[in-house]
Amino acid sequence: MAADDWPKAVLFDLDGTLVDSAPDLHAALNETLESYGEPPFTLEAVTRMIGGGVPKLIERAYAALDKELDPAVRDRIVERFLKIYEPRSTELTTLYSRASEVTRSLKAEGRAIGVVTNKPGEATGQILRHFGLSDLMDVVVGGDAGPAKKPEPGLLFLACETLGLEPADVLFVGDSENDVKAAQAAGIKVVVVIGGYTTLSPEQLGADGAVDSLSGVQAMFEALR
Numbered sequence: 432m433a434a435d436d437w438p439k440a441v442l443f444d445l446d447g448t449l450v451d452s453a454p455d456l457h458a459a460l461n462e463t464l465e466s467y468g469e470p471p472f473t474l475e476a477v478t479r480m481i482g483g484g485v486p487k488l489i490e491r492a493y494a495a496l497d498k499e500l501d502p503a504v505r506d507r508i509v510e511r512f513l514k515i516y517e518p519r520s521t522e523l524t525t526l527y528s529r530a531s532e533v534t535r536s537l538k539a540e541g542r543a544i545g546v547v548t549n550k551p552g553e554a555t556g557q558i559l560r561h562f563g564l565s566d567l568m569d570v571v572v573g574g575d576a577g578p579a580k581k582p583e584p585g586l587l588f589l590a591c592e593t594l595g596l597e598p599a600d601v602l603f604v605g606d607s608e609n610d611v612k613a614a615q616a617a618g619i620k621v622v623v624v625i626g627g628y629t630t631l632s633p634e635q636l637g638a639d640g641a642v643d644s645l646s647g648v649q650a651m652f653e654a655l656r
């Protein structure tokens with residue numbers, strides 16, 4: 432592979448990386464909690480609960496309320512949350528600056544692009560369609576695709592398989608510890624966009640690189656090759 436062919440594909444995390452979905456997740460979580468007679472959380476608090484997928488979001492919310500959930504109850508709450516969230520997953524959600532330009536520019540360079548998120552596939556598809564990114568994607572893997580969610584590497588492996596690429600051909604761009612751990616377990620280089628939904632610093636995250644915004648991703652390629 433010619434040096435500037437790398438990476439052959441750039442995969443992106445969704446929440447906290449391509450889109451700021453926290454306001455819709457916050458609204459849907461509070462509506463869900465209210466229906467069970469529980470108090471609401473601030474946007475700030477919910478933002479820190481995002482990134483592990485919906486079951487984790489529900490678990491973290493109840494843990495913050497000092498309540499233990501058995502898995503069957505959690506699953507019922509997850510179902511109710513999704514009924515509330517899915518029809519309104521694009522009401523308050525915004526695309527991060529340059530997300531459209533950067534993904535289009537990577538495609539124009541002949542690279543494959545994709546999304547690998549812990550968010551369920553249905554809402555992921557709605558959000559990507561809403562922002563006109565759906566047709567651009569060579570692969571979209573949601574948290575309910577089958578393999579265990581990030582920080583496990585399975586969703587990333589599935590994306591690589593779908594693209595017919597080796598992990599070493601790919602770069603992952605994410606915002607959180609789960610993204611870094613999943614990529615490292617998959618043997619995929621990973622860059623974090625600072626300012627996503629983690630409280631950890633880039634050093635604590637231990638990624639191969641960190642950028643202030645998505646527009647810095649392409650400038651990292653040479654250093655990472």
Ligand SMILES: O=C(O)COP(=O)(O)O
Nearest residue numbers: 446482483484548549550
């Ligand atoms: O927590 C979620 O639902 C999704 O988070 P991710 O897009 O950052 O993987």
Ligand SMILES: [Mg+2]
Nearest residue numbers: 444446447606
């Ligand atoms: Mg994320």
